[in-house]
Amino acid sequence: MVLALVLQSLLFFPPMYSASADLLVNRQHDDTQQGLQYNDQQADVQIISTYKDIIMRPIILNAVVKELNRPRKVPVPPAVPAKYDVNEWKQQVQTSPGHEAVYKMMPPTYRNRGLDDKTIAGMISISNQTNSQFFLVNVKSWDAKMSQDVANVFKTKIASIMGYLTCQLCLRLQKIRCQFHHMLS
Known part of the structure; x- marks a missing residue:
């Protein structure tokens, strides 16, 4: 019975995709403020809760929806750099023109x-470890490209x-399967 449910879930339920943006909240310091670094780290850890609240506000979520619904500029064909060679007099000579x-x-x-703020x-969840300056915005959907696009928009937003803070961002996409207890509900 359990084997039949597992096989059915693998065949009939599409995979769910997860894309995430890892963020590091870290103030930039100059050498004269060495003693303040610990206090700043503690403030950075505490401000993550505020960022988590801000991210889930309709104004941010609607900005993400607006960005996803914006026409996009695509290069067709991509730029090609000019090619150069060195002639017998050791001069650089263009052998093939490039184009923008x-x-x-x-x-x-x-x-x-039908994307809206709700x-x-x-689709998103936000998490971090206790006393860590890292936090993670995770996006799950049935569409891999949508998960990745939503995570990219969140990353830029x-x-x-976080204007005054240094943000180090990393995006990753992974295919996940619904867990068994989610399939039965």
């Missing part, structure tokens, strides 16, 4: 998908929110 990228406006990918809020 030509851009085409593409329609928004998610315009007709949908985006249901969070960096602009």
Whole structure:
């Protein structure tokens, strides 16, 4: 019975995708403020809670929706650098001309998908370890590209929110399967 449910879930339930942005909250210091570093680290850890609250506000979530529904500029064809060679007199000579990228406006990918702030809020989770300056924005959806695009938009929005702090961002995408207890509900 359990084996049949597992096989059914693998065949009939599509995989869920998860993309995440890891962020490090860290103030920049100059050498004259060495004694303040510990206090600043503690303040950075405490401010993560505020960032978690800010990220889940409708104003931020709506900004993410707006960005996802914006037409995007795509290079068609991509830029090609000119090629050079050295002639017998040791002079650099252009052997092939290059050209700049030509851009085409593409329609928004998610315009007709019914994305709103509540949908985006249901896709994301935010976590961090106790006393850590790192926090993670995780995005889960049935569409790998959507998960990655939402995480990318959050990455850029969070960096602009954290203006005075140094943000180190890293994006990763992974395919995950629904866990067994989620499939039965």
